[in-house]
Amino acid sequence: MKYYFAPMEGITGYVFRNAHRACYPGMDKYFSPFISPNSNTCMNSRERNDVLPEHNGSLELIPQILTNRAEDFLRTLEELADYGYREVNLNLGCPSGTVVPKGKGSGFLAFPDKLDAFLEEVCQGAEEKGISVSVKTRLGLEDEEKFPRLLEIYNRYPLKELIVHPRLRIDYYGKFPRMESFAYAVRESRAPVCYNGNLFARRDIESLSAQFPDVKAAMLGRGLLASPGLCAAAPGGEEEDRRTMRRFHDMVYEGYREISFGDKNVLFKMKEFWFFFIRRFSGGEKLLKKIRKAQRLSDYETAVDMVFGSLPLLDEADLSVLEK
Template sequence: MKFYLAPMEGVTGYIYRNAYHAHFRPMDKYFTPFLAPKHNGGFSHREINDILPEHNEGMDTVPQLLTGNSEDFLRAARELKEYGYKEVNLNLGCPSGTVAAKGKGAGFLRDPEGLELFLEQVCEGMERLGLELSVKTRLGIEEPEEFDRLLSIYNRFPLKELIIHPRVLKDFYKYTPRMEAFRNAFANSAAPVCYNGDIVDRESYERLTAAYPALDAVMIGRGLLADPFLIETLSGQAGTERRRTQIVRLSALHQQILEGYCQTMSGDKNVLFKMKELWAHLIHFDPEWEPYIKKIRKAQRLGEYKIITGQMFRERKAAL
């Protein structure tokens, strides 16, 4: 099985990717949080930092683009090629209201005819550039039956991979994935299929692989952020490591992320916000952390945060 890191805006940037890659079972691919090409210019300073080759050494990183304009997509793809990338991913899955209202992300699925024309233009341009195109998509806007039409469009083009999150836009991240629709998509897709959605533990993973033994790629986001050991568990590499050793490794991950943000962000408050964002996911890793998590949430200064997390890791290691 191939494991991919899902693109999560504000969380899985290059600082997180490098820290995870250094301390845990490497992912087979890392997808960047979406880059938003502009009509009148290139990438922002933040976006360039995320795709710089020196910030992605040793990782198979795939940049993801969010746009509904084929000219902007191809201009950005050309720039990505200059950085050495060979695959570009199209975001048709973001359910954010502000994104969808502009006809981007999952909002683009509202216009199948426009999407078909877009893909026709993009695929022609990508072929000229010698680049591969993959697509991350939802099932539609309102109902999963919409995907029949969308899949007929995707099947017209030489996609490297179709990453399917089996929810519609209106689901956001609620409810259970619509697996009947995924079953039909998996059976009828001309492109290789990667599954994305709610893989959070061994049980959810084994349920998926039992139903789809031919599936060879899964994309995981929130489940991995909550448990960085998840891929090791799913691939059979975990089971003998002591809990104390896990805490030591997690502490190393945390420290590298913290130092990375401190070195690249201006202002302690910005760093503190990013670290609290990380703990919104990591809180689920260890129930014993709850008293510290409350303190982390209330922390107003970075120095205070460092004292709290330092004490937390020390006391947990001493107790194990």
């Protein structure tokens, strides 16, 4: 099985990715949070910084683009090709209320004819530049029955890979993934299929492999934010686990401090980080509150020392909070 780190806007930027790669080597690919071009610029400075080769070392990064305009996609692809990238990913999954009404992300799935024309132009342009295009898709907006039509469209193009997050837009990140539609994708897709959604523990990955032996790639998001070593070949014992988690945390924290966008921003980023990371610690709610309340770095550091110093590690992260 190949393992991909899912793109997660606001969390899995280059500081996070490099720390993860250093502490938990072995992921096959990392996907960048989406780049959202417009008719004037391909990328803003934050987006460009995130994909610059000097910020990503030898890490296998696939930049992701969110747009419904072929022209904007191709201009961005050209800039990415200049940086040395050979694959780009199209976001057809974002469920956000600021994206969907513009017909982007999962909002694009409501316009299959337009999507077809977009893919035709984009795949032709990409091929001329020697760049592969992969797609990360949901099943549709509100109606699973429309997925076969979308798959028929994807099958017309030489996509490098089809990453399927088998939910509808209306599911957001809740509810269980719709595995029957995923099975349909595995049977019918011309492109190799990668599974994404709710892989939170090793046994989830094992049961995916058992159920879909032909699926050779899995993308993980929230599971890896809570248990960053989830895809590591040989899990160590609790003490080693704790030491590596501490090292990982410290690298992320130091990384944000180094790019020095102010203590307030560092705290904001670390609070987002802890929303998931605390789930591996038993009884972490109280200290999570303390972390969230921290107004100064020194308060934050005290709370973090308390987490690492006092809370037992769970064998697997408790992500039940995501179901509420």
